[in-house]
Amino acid sequence: MEGTSLYLPIVILLMQCSPSIPVTVSTISHIVEVREFSDAVLSCMFRTESDQNPRIEWKKKGKDVFFVYFDGHFKGPFEGRATIEAATVTLQRVTQEDAGVYHCEISAPHDSVNLGETNVTLKVLVPPHTPSCEIPSGAVTGSGVQLRCRDQQSIPPATYSWFKDSQLISPPRHANATYVINSHTGILEFKAVAKEDTGHYSCLASNKVGPSKMCKGKHMTIEDVNVSAIVAAVGVVCLVIVVCGCGGFLLHRSGFFSPGHRGRSFWISQGHGAAHISSQTLHRTEDTSNVNYIPPPQEPQDFKHTQSFML
Template identity: 25%
Template sequence: MTLAVCYISLFYQRGSVTITSTNQPMVEKARGEKVTLPCTFTVSQEDQGPLDVEWVLIPTDNQKKEQTIIMYSVDRIYNDYYEAMNGRVQFTNPDPRSGDGSINIVNLKSADTGTYQCRVKKAPGVESQKIRLTVLVKPARTKCYIEGSQETGRDLTLKCVSQEGSPLLSYNWRKLTGTKELPATSLLNKDTGELSLKSVSEEYSGTYNCVAANRVGADDCFVVLNVTPPINTAGIIAGAVIGTLLGLSLLAFLVFCCCKNKFYKSLKAPIHAWFKSRTSTARSYIGSNRSSLGSMSPSNMEGYATTPYNQVPSEDLKRSPAAPNLSRMGAVPVMIPAQSKDGSIV
């Protein structure tokens, strides 16, 4: 990891307390790692008071108060002042009286970035120093993708983006297959992670790798470029149109057949009823005639057979004495056939 050094300032000194830590004004570490903030010191025989070692976090806003992180006082360690670091900060040496007041902070978080001050007191001596801690985030969850058509002669862009990572991130592309060299027409932007390719050809096809990096780490991703000849869009459109027309024609035919079938069914019912009623009437007429004929005796049938229906009755039939009177009253004369002794009609 790259370590840069932050500003360490020595404040006032009284007595003979001396901080001997190496001048490291700035420290940079990656998130999740461990950092040691140094603060070693010496005292003299003149410093007879109790030893106090205190670490405070100085806010960037001057309107806010300092926050005590950990403290050693009267032979006791107090490390529960700052809730955000509970369980993550401790003295490097459990007994700071040895002259080592350095602290360790584990599982660093982005919020831990700030200015830390070590204060050593042993009356009458007092001394302090500041260290700037910067917590950086490694690039992570880097994604590669292609923007644009992968047809020959087209322009496209390979893009690379890290979802996490402290600035300033730097991106770099390389080709892993084929010539393993970026095309001559490519243009790389290391700040945005874009690789522009102009008028691509099939030789541009292959696997490309992007690496995103900052001062504390790196992450990468891959993408496969497959350049192909242009697609015959006119043929595809024509085929789609023809297919649509055929589908509509088939649908129209099915609708026609369905409507035709319903029409014939609507005509079939009244026609069937009409034939049924006519058949029933004919059967009843024939049955009644058969019953009438069946009630006649052979002798009756013989009279009907021998006597024509259009024959005018004979005037020799005797009229009833009351006939003239009935005629004057409007009555109509009725001819009654004569019968023989055996009951047959004459």
């Protein structure tokens, strides 16, 4: 008994000096991935020192931070479509708007360390949708051509495969191949198309979430350049230029564009039975003769202007 009494104060002293156990919070998975319109379980487990009724809060982080669960109730868009067990939350029929980072916070006021927290990231997965395809209807041999395929809704982003006449187009095996396929951007690029590239092309979008989807596809025709038609068109253009040039030269030689080649205008005035003819310009120079026309004199009192017109 005396030995026990000697150790008892030491035990009590050690108990008083031992560090307190702080509130601890953990989760089964920090990243939760679920398909769209299914349920998502965000786990949150805690342990307290002595407080048996800690306060549980869930928040969602983003541009703004808002409460998901507070004061024993779900808030905002989660009201009526979420449940909680201990501190683990289940969100029902999640959509893309529910994706984000969730914060579980446990507060134990009666503990010496009274706050603990953990984060859970929710990713909402979306299966492929029918991709949009951009396929030209035709091209000429030797030209570069791009075929595009895109699904902007799938999460994670889809990868793409191209088909010609229902046969998979394999990725090129060497650098000198006539085409390149980018499975991430969905672009099939021909460096220089040839006649044998004619066919019906379609694209398949795939990811790990759901079944793959294929676009409707389109027929692309590759035609040779019509060299004879191009030569004929160039010849016609050159002929038109020559004819126009020769015509202009002949007109110039004939004096059509010379300063002396001007039209004449005559004014006929009538009065007292006599006609008076005047000319603004009545001067014509020819190779063999030079004729100047001078109107006859007229007495001022005999002139009476009654009517004029242009010939």
